[in-house]
Amino acid sequence: xxxxxxxxGQPLDGALAAAAGHRxxxxxxxxxxxxxxxxxxxxxxxxAGQDPARDPPSPxxxxxxxxxxxxxxxxxxxxxxxxxxxxxxxxxxxxxPAVVTELLDPLERALGWLAxxxxxxxxxxxxxxxxxxxxxxxxxxxxxxxSVRFADxxxxxxxxxxxxxxxxxxxxxxxxxxxLEAFGRPGADRWRAWAADLAECFRGAFWVADAEGRYPAxxxxxxxxxxxxxxxxxxxxxxxxxxxAGESAEVAARLGSPAMDSGFGLRTMATTAGxxxxxxxxxxxxxxHDTAITLTGLARDGHDAVAGSLARGVLAAGESFAWxxxxxxxxxxxxxxxxxxxxxxxxxxxxxxxxxxxxVLTAVLGLRPDVPAGRLVVRPLQPAPLGAVRVEGxxxxxxxxxxxxxxxxxxxxxxxxxEVAVG
Numbered sequence: 001x002x003x004x005x006x007x008x009g010q011p012l013d014g015a016l017a018a019a020a021g022h023r024x025x026x027x028x029x030x031x032x033x034x035x036x037x038x039x040x041x042x043x044x045x046x047x048a049g050q051d052p053a054r055d056p057p058s059p060x061x062x063x064x065x066x067x068x069x070x071x072x073x074x075x076x077x078x079x080x081x082x083x084x085x086x087x088x089x090x091x092x093x094x095x096x097p098a099v100v101t102e103l104l105d106p107l108e109r110a111l112g113w114l115a116x117x118x119x120x121x122x123x124x125x126x127x128x129x130x131x132x133x134x135x136x137x138x139x140x141x142x143x144x145x146x147s148v149r150f151a152d153x154x155x156x157x158x159x160x161x162x163x164x165x166x167x168x169x170x171x172x173x174x175x176x177x178x179x180l181e182a183f184g185r186p187g188a189d190r191w192r193a194w195a196a197d198l199a200e201c202f203r204g205a206f207w208v209a210d211a212e213g214r215y216p217a218x219x220x221x222x223x224x225x226x227x228x229x230x231x232x233x234x235x236x237x238x239x240x241x242x243x244x245a246g247e248s249a250e251v252a253a254r255l256g257s258p259a260m261d262s263g264f265g266l267r268t269m270a271t272t273a274g275x276x277x278x279x280x281x282x283x284x285x286x287x288x289h290d291t292a293i294t295l296t297g298l299a300r301d302g303h304d305a306v307a308g309s310l311a312r313g314v315l316a317a318g319e320s321f322a323w324x325x326x327x328x329x330x331x332x333x334x335x336x337x338x339x340x341x342x343x344x345x346x347x348x349x350x351x352x353x354x355x356x357x358x359x360v361l362t363a364v365l366g367l368r369p370d371v372p373a374g375r376l377v378v379r380p381l382q383p384a385p386l387g388a389v390r391v392e393g394x395x396x397x398x399x400x401x402x403x404x405x406x407x408x409x410x411x412x413x414x415x416x417x418x419e420v421a422v423g
Contacts, residue, residue: 017352077139080172081171084175085175094395094397104179108180108185114126114173121159123224125220126168127161142268146283150229151229153275156219158222162218163216163218166202166242168236169198177191208228230270230273232269234255239296262286269283278341284331286328295310296362314360315386326343326347364389374417374418375418376416376420378413378422380405397417401416
């Protein structure tokens with residue numbers, strides 16, 4: 001399901017869950033949601049965190065139940081570029097071109113937001129600051145007040161430019177350019193050039209180093225200082241085109257380290273960081289959707305060994321929780337505990353985590369459809385981290401597809417009417 005663009009009532013949670021869900025060929029993948037909701041952001045409204053074309057995280061901040069936020073709240077820096085990426089992905093999986101055409105005007109407004117209100121000081125980066133005093137201090141998916149920290153544990157002060165927000169924006173600009181070009185609209189060259197400039201600026205501003213080597217900072221703070229705690233946020237940069245091949249390899253090596261890979265998934269913060277705690281909300285716990293996004297990027301960039309380790313970790317976590325993954329769980333490692341430990345206030349079931357299993361499966365199989373081009377690429381992780389896998393009933397365009405990958409990596413695809421490329 002493709003959430004309606006730029007609407008309160010289409011939370012960030014929904015965008016991420018929909019992105020994973022439609023990639024498994026969900027039967028509703030070709031029918032964009034038209035839920036009731038307030039109109040898109042059209043003006044500046046400080047108390048609600050609203051500006052024109054900004055996509056909100058959710059009604060009432062968190063599902064409409066947070067008494068401390070306005071009933072309609074736009075305090076998110078990433079939902080807008082993620083919606084652009086989702087629209088592009090849905091089109092490649094077979095979304096009706098007529099539906100995409102209906103959404104081209106909102107697409108152009110969303111792209112415009114990246115270069116205007118999304119970057120209020122004009123330094124080339126998406127950033128946020130709650131100027132109302134009544135909103136969220138942090139407006140990425142890690143929205144707790146203490147989630148953006150330096151390596152010594154100090155909490156960063158805003159405005160904050162998150163590393164993953166830049167990656168989402170980069171991918172959105174390229175995805176938007178592809179859609180504009182495919183549907184005969186101007187502007188593709190502008191957004192490709194904008195993405196190239198963003199990547200160059202990111203390369204000069206975000207990279208830091210410690211005794212283990214180089215890695216991107218989680219964010220820039222209000223003084224444009226890199227916030228240097230090693231975190232899972234850097235996993236969201238993979239597969240977006242923001243990094244060079246060498247930079248991607250450095251990130252993959254960091255994510256595969258024992259400080260980050262718990263054996264049950266990816267820790268939100270490295271055990272070496274001053275702010276780490278296995279039962280903190282965003283500073284050492286494991287979130288299945290966070291692991292799944294990182295795993296997807298690792299697979300796209302060809303880092304099969306690290307991706308395979310995280311896939312096995314998610315499977316072990318699933319077994320720990322009777323195959324119903326919670327919102328998050330403790331970051332204690334599999335070398336210390338036999339089963340993943342529960343986080344007391346975690347939601348279970350939860351949309352992100354339910355979708356994470358689908359995203360992991362898609363990454364393990366290496367599915368990359370391009371229905372408009374009549375092509376399906378299947379490049380499974382090697383060696384097969386979960387053994388033999390068979391998936392039936394994948395909806396790719398109008399086709400019902402079955403994909404089988406043997407334990408030794410042999411691929412069989414049936415039911416797809418176009419070209420199939422393996423590897």
